[in-house]
Amino acid sequence: MAKKTQEDNELMDKIVSLSKRRGFVFPGSEIYGGLGGTYDYGPLGVALKNNIKDAWRKKFVASRDDMYEVDAAILMNSEVWKASGHVAGFSDPLVECSKCKHRFRADQLEDPTKCPDCDGALGEARQFNMMFSTKIGAVEDSASTVYLRPETAQGIFTNFKNVVDSFHPKLPFGIGQIGKAFRNEITPRDFIFRVREFEQMEVEYFVKESDWQDAFTLWQKNLNEFVSELGLDTSLVHEVEIAEADRAHYSKRTIDFEFEYPFGQKELFGLVYRGNFDLSNHNVEYQDEEAKEKITPHVIEPSIGVDRLVLALLLSAYAEDEKGGEVRSYLKFKPSIAPVICAVSPLLKNKPELIAKAREVYTTLKQEFGRVMWDDNGNIGKRYRRQDEIGTPWCIVIDFDTLGEKPELLDTVTIRDRDTGEQERVQMNELVGYIKEKLN
Numbered sequence: 001m002a003k004k005t006q007e008d009n010e011l012m013d014k015i016v017s018l019s020k021r022r023g024f025v026f027p028g029s030e031i032y033g034g035l036g037g038t039y040d041y042g043p044l045g046v047a048l049k050n051n052i053k054d055a056w057r058k059k060f061v062a063s064r065d066d067m068y069e070v071d072a073a074i075l076m077n078s079e080v081w082k083a084s085g086h087v088a089g090f091s092d093p094l095v096e097c098s099k100c101k102h103r104f105r106a107d108q109l110e111d112p113t114k115c116p117d118c119d120g121a122l123g124e125a126r127q128f129n130m131m132f133s134t135k136i137g138a139v140e141d142s143a144s145t146v147y148l149r150p151e152t153a154q155g156i157f158t159n160f161k162n163v164v165d166s167f168h169p170k171l172p173f174g175i176g177q178i179g180k181a182f183r184n185e186i187t188p189r190d191f192i193f194r195v196r197e198f199e200q201m202e203v204e205y206f207v208k209e210s211d212w213q214d215a216f217t218l219w220q221k222n223l224n225e226f227v228s229e230l231g232l233d234t235s236l237v238h239e240v241e242i243a244e245a246d247r248a249h250y251s252k253r254t255i256d257f258e259f260e261y262p263f264g265q266k267e268l269f270g271l272v273y274r275g276n277f278d279l280s281n282h283n284v285e286y287q288d289e290e291a292k293e294k295i296t297p298h299v300i301e302p303s304i305g306v307d308r309l310v311l312a313l314l315l316s317a318y319a320e321d322e323k324g325g326e327v328r329s330y331l332k333f334k335p336s337i338a339p340v341i342c343a344v345s346p347l348l349k350n351k352p353e354l355i356a357k358a359r360e361v362y363t364t365l366k367q368e369f370g371r372v373m374w375d376d377n378g379n380i381g382k383r384y385r386r387q388d389e390i391g392t393p394w395c396i397v398i399d400f401d402t403l404g405e406k407p408e409l410l411d412t413v414t415i416r417d418r419d420t421g422e423q424e425r426v427q428m429n430e431l432v433g434y435i436k437e438k439l440n
């Protein structure tokens with residue numbers, strides 16, 4: 001793996017600080033000193049995540065007639081995790097330093113015998129199960145142990161029969177789910193890349209065994225389209241075929257889609273052929289109408305971590321340029337995923353006629369697009385910088401010409417482009433159409 005450069009470190013620092021300063025991502029439980037491996041999403045982070053999730057739903061569920069969505073409970077009967085193999089096998093090798101007592105994941109160390117923090121000797125590796133457990137109900141005994149789900153997938157497998165009984169889908173079909181997953185990572189790190197509580201968007205796509213390769217190839221294509229539609233810099237995404245020895249216990253083929261993060265090329269999301277491992281372990285079958293027999297469908301699983309995608313999108317959108325000796329930083333999000341589509345400003349804050357006109361424009365755009373911000377804080381230059389930094393594609397300003405100071409410009413506004421800084425004058429009643437056209 002390439003060594004981290006100072007530039008890489010600086011880029012991560014910039015993203016972490018911008019995320020906090022502008023309200024994308026905050027450290028979890030911050031006012032109590034934080035809680036390792038947890039982050040909270042602020043208003044802009046929530047908006048960005050929602051746009052990602054909406055795009056996923058639109059592409060993989062709403063626009064197709066072979067897909068169903070579920071929202072299963074996070075707490076599940078512990079038998080699920082025994083059957084899935086997680087109780088016995090969902091673990092990472094843990095090593096502890098005999099000197100400073102720090103703990104590490106043995107498979108992530110360059111030298112698994114030497115402590116990277118103090119050079120002390122590391123002990124023997126032991127398997128550490130990454131599932132969080134808790135107790136359910138008032139009686140505390142072994143039967144009351146439940147786990148916070150470490151993946152959303154099992155909530156899909158356990159609802160396979162319910163979906164089949166309610167909707168009678170024919171193979172191939174898929175069930176998708178978006179939801180939280182929890183892993184007690186030994187060393188959470190790299191901001192929201194490796195956290196203990198995160199969100200997944202998973203699909204289990206059920207096929208006949210003979211069809212798995214075609215389905216796998218199709219999902220590979222779907223996933224590539226998805227990241228490109230989100231506006232991610234696809235030159236930073238690399239597909240890596242995972243060798244059998246490195247695959248998860250249930251996998252018969254895995255492709256990791258890795259992203260060039262500043263801290264190294266690491267998994268962004270994965271595509272896995274799980275065989276019929278899960279359904280057969282849960283003893284779930286499917287009545288194949290054509291063959292008039294019961295079969296256990298095989299499954300292709302595209303599994304995307306929302307948080308890793310948020311980080312990749314922030315990194316790939318981050319840009320700086322220089323004008324008149326001043327460096328400006330901006331996020332060149334694709335408009336369809338930008339947390340704010342446009343900001344509306346009156347040129348001056350203390351002129352009621354400007355404010356009234358600006359409010360009119362704001363209300364129309366807000367009703368149409370929702371993700372519209374009113375911004376009258378500081379001077380226009382400051383507002384532009386702020387909107388650039390959060391990735392707002394367009395800033396609309398209502399000035400004295402809008403009010404008719406130049407009669408030929410009556411009821412026109414300026415609309416400024418985030419990336420070029422160029423401004424155009426557009427009729428107020430043509431704004432919605434103008435933005436819609438650009439969005440498409």
Ligand code: ATP
Pocket residue numbers: 183185192193194195196198199200267268269270303304305306307308
């Ligand atoms: P890694 O090898 O990086 O630990 P993994 O192979 O265990 O990841 P999967 O079990 O394939 O991950 O989980 C599917 C997806 O969920 C990953 O591709 C990633 O996007 C996301 N994910 C997994 N673990 C975490 C985590 N600790 N923090 C954030 N996202 C995660």
